[in-house]
Amino acid sequence: MHHVPVLLDEVVKYLKPETGDRFIDGTAGDGGYIKEILRINPSAKILGIDLDQVSLDKLSMQLAQGNLSQRSELVQANFRDIKRIAQEKSFVPAAGVLLDLGFxxxxxxDPGRGLSFQTNGPLDMRFDPHQKLTARVVVNTYHKPDLVRIFKDYGEERLAAKIAEEIIICRKKQEITDTRELLAVIELALPKPVKYKVADYARRIFQAxxxxxxxxxxxLKIALPNIFEILEPGGRMVIISFHSLEDRIVKEFFVNMARGCICPPDFPQCVCGKNPQAKILTRKPVTATVGEIENNPRSKPAKLRALKKA
Ligand SMILES: C[S@@+](CC[C@H](N)C(=O)[O-])C[C@H]1O[C@@H](n2cnc3c(N)ncnc32)[C@H](O)[C@@H]1O
Structure with a gap:
């Protein structure tokens, strides 16, 4: 299925692509926002970064077909290196930077990526196929306490210990190599009354x-301050996240950048001299409308936050 960009109007509203000339999309993907930014502002240039070369190759062809190659540059990299890449490609300072997290x-x-348990595929889950660590390695070699920690911290899974235990038992008999096998192991771990909800458990474990x-x-933690650094004064950053862990990181970073004095409240006057470095444009995270969720269920958990550099 072709990727439908979430919260497209809201991204445009907060990024204001009509008012700048250099934009960066750190998660280019199928290029939904990139194409829209280039359409709205005929003099804008955009740098697209993604870990996934397959997505970049497809996007590059589409941009060429739309005569947009001259105004766009695509780089296969991790957005945690955004500052170096933007400097190398002369995209500093940038008017706006965007991240649309996840997959x-x-x-x-694509069953070959092993991101879904709806179809069978190898336990892979890498965005960047050059990377060594795969889901198969995590599932078959991590010690139980590490599996429990991952399931709890990244999946917010209550039955983390039970599911980790079942994985250890099953992998002793035979290596767990594909997504359907892992789904079956998760189902085995569940107490009878909740077995019918196996898809919910699997979603959290796969996410973790x-x-x-x-x-x-x-x-994300590494990227945020680097994105802020390469923004021009008045430049904007827009981040879309899909689960509470990511959203919390974004929120805390934004609050910190927008905070002025950090002196203890009982100080008679400010001694820190800290001024706000940014303004938060979204007091609450922006979410999809009922209509958008109906058309694109993927947009349901999306949370958009935007910040403007002082
Ligand atoms: C939700 S998709 C983006 C979709 C895109 N906005 C569109 O309209 O098609 C997220 C993309 O970010 C990429 N990605 C995830 N983590 C990344 C990282 N740390 N660095 C670079 N790209 C990353 C994924 O490979 C995926 O293509």
């Missing part, structure tokens, strides 16, 4: 393993 529908639908494989939270 695209095209990636989810994917976050571990791609080191997603660390990439």
């Amino acid at each position: 695209s529908s095209s990636q989810l639908d 393993i994917r976050i571990e494989v791609n080191d997603e939270l660390n990439s």
Whole structure:
């Protein structure tokens, strides 16, 4: 399935692509936002970054067909290196930077990537196939306490210990190599009354393993200050996240950048001299409308936050 970009109007509203000339999309994917930015602002240039070369190759062809290659540049990399890449490609300072986290529908639908338990595929889950760590390695070699931690921290899974235990038992008999096998192991671990909800458990466990494989939270933590640094004064950053762990990281970073004085409240006057470095444009995270969710169920968990550099 072709990826439908979520919250497209809201991205345009907060990124204001009509008012700048250099934009960066750190998660280019199928290029939904890239094409829209280039359409709205005929003099804008955009740098697209993605870990997935397959997505970039498809996007590159589409941009060429639309005569947009001259105004766009695509780089296969991790967005945690955004500062270096933007400097190398002369995209600093940038008017706006965008991250639309996680995976695209095209990636989810490709059984070879092992992101989905709806179809069978190898336990892979890497965005970047050059990387060594795969889901198969996590599932078959991680010690139980590490599996429990991952399932709890990244999947917010209550039955983390039970599911980890079942994985250890099953993998002793035979290596767990594909997504349907893992689904079956998860089902085995569940107490009878909740077995019918196996898809909910599997979704959380698959999410947790994917976050571990791609080191997603660390990439986000590293990227945020670097994105802020390369923005021009008045430049905007827009981040779309899909689960509470990511959203919390974005929220805390934004609050910190927008905070002024950090002196203890009982100080008679400010001694820190800290001024706000940014303005938060979205007091609450922006979410999809009922209409958008009906048309694109993927948009349901999406949370958009935007920040403007002072
Ligand atoms: C939700 S999709 C983006 C879809 C895109 N906005 C569109 O309209 O088609 C997320 C993309 O980010 C990429 N990605 C995930 N983590 C990344 C990282 N740390 N660095 C670079 N790309 C990453 C994935 O490979 C995927 O293509």
